[in-house]
Amino acid sequence: QPTTSYHGFVRDAWGTVTLIDPPGSPFTLARRIHAAGAVAGYFQGSTGVQGSVRSRSGHFATFDYQGNDTLAWSINDRGIVTGYYVDGSGNQHGFLRSLEGKITPFDVPGSTSTSATGINNEGIIVGSYTASGIQHGFVRDLHGKFTSFDPVEGVATSPTSIDAEGTITGYYGPTIATHGFVRSRQGTITTFDPPDSTQTAPQSIAANGAAAGSFATELGPHGFVRTRHGKIIVIDR
Numbered sequence: 001q002p003t004t005s006y007h008g009f010v011r012d013a014w015g016t017v018t019l020i021d022p023p024g025s026p027f028t029l030a031r032r033i034h035a036a037g038a039v040a041g042y043f044q045g046s047t048g049v050q051g052s053v054r055s056r057s058g059h060f061a062t063f064d065y066q067g068n069d070t071l072a073w074s075i076n077d078r079g080i081v082t083g084y085y086v087d088g089s090g091n092q093h094g095f096l097r098s099l100e101g102k103i104t105p106f107d108v109p110g111s112t113s114t115s116a117t118g119i120n121n122e123g124i125i126v127g128s129y130t131a132s133g134i135q136h137g138f139v140r141d142l143h144g145k146f147t148s149f150d151p152v153e154g155v156a157t158s159p160t161s162i163d164a165e166g167t168i169t170g171y172y173g174p175t176i177a178t179h180g181f182v183r184s185r186q187g188t189i190t191t192f193d194p195p196d197s198t199q200t201a202p203q204s205i206a207a208n209g210a211a212a213g214s215f216a217t218e219l220g221p222h223g224f225v226r227t228r229h230g231k232i233i234v235i236d237r
Contacts, residue, residue, distance in 0.1 A: 008041055008054075022052055022060050030054075031083075032074045032204075040075035042083070051083060051097070065095055065103050072097070074118045074161070082116040082125050094127060094140075108138050108146050116140075118161040118168070126159040126168050137170065137183075151181045151189045159183075161204045161211075169202040169211040180226070182211060194224050194232045202226070 008020040008030035020039060021028040027044035034040075037056030042049055045062065051072030053061045064070040065085040073083035079099040084092045094116035096104045107114040108129035116127035125140040129148075135156035139147045150157045151172045158178075159170035166185030171178040180200040183189045193200045194215045202213035209228030214221055223235035 008039070008043075010037075010039060020054050020058075022050075022054075022062060028052075031072065034075050034079070035077045038075060038079060040072040040081050040083075042071040049086075051081065053079070053081060061101070063097065063101065063103065065105060070095070073116060076119045076121045076123070078121060078123075080119060080123065082119040082127075084115045084127075094125070096125070106140070106144070108148070114138075117159060117170075120162045120164055120166065122164070122166070124162060124166060126162045126170075128156075128158050137168075137172075139166075139168070147187075149183060149187065149189070151179075151183075151191050160202060160213075163205045163209060164207050165209070167205060167209055169205040169213075171201045171213075180211070180213065180215075182209075182226075190230070192226060192230065192232070194222070194234060 006027050008028040009017050010020055011017045022043045025043040030039045030041040032040050039054045042051050049069040050062050050064045051070045068085040070085040071083045072081050075081045081097040084094050086092055092113045092115045094106045094114040111129040111131050113130040116125050118126040123142050128135050129138055137149045137157040137159045155173050157172045159168050162168045168183040171180050173179050178199050178201055179191055179193050180202045181189055181191045196217045197215040199216040202211045205211045211226045214223055225233045
């Protein structure tokens with residue numbers, strides 16, 4: 001259970017910041033926003049962790065899958081949400097939530113844990129799964145077919161986001177020494193790190209193919225944007 005107070009927020013084009021916590025929530029994480037301004041995320045509810053979608057006007061739709069802790073991780077412009085829920089044994093399972101609120105669970109065949117973290121407007125889902133003790137990346141197409149991938153065999157792969165063209169970003173490696181990657185729709189994987197990075201963690205990829213996230217050096221944490229062509233722009237306040 002979360003033990004620290006976090007608040008979700010949205011920042012508009014003029015710089016105004018609005019807190020977006022479901023009523024009574026002591027812990028809210030906003031994960032993705034779609035083109036019309038709806039935000040998907042999760043929060044601590046009275047009965048556990050629940051997923052949420054907040055409309056641009058401020059209305060919250062909250063949900064969980066069969067009473068399990070449920071974490072909404074991404075939303076596309078059609079309002080379809082993906083994420084994962086945690087069963088009574090502590091295992092994660094992916095889900096897809098329709099605009100009407102129907103939740104469909106799914107798992108990568110042969111996996112002991114499945115976590116969905118990104119969905120594009122085409123409905124292609126990305127995430128990670130664990131099999132034989134190793135965490136791999138996956139792509140799930142519109143027909144439910146899974147394709148597994150890893151930038152480097154034998155180390156954990158954590159895809160985080162997918163753009164309209166099917167380009168995926170994420171990171172791989174041990175927790176304390178991760179590296180960034182982008183994977184084309186055709187399956188070509190390019191790895192990258194900002195200069196002097198000891199830990200690179202891309203979190204999102206835009207429609208223009210630019211990946212954004214954070215990285216760490218001996219001097220501390222930094223933000224970055226990596227353009228489609230591989231140029232890395234460091235962002236520091």
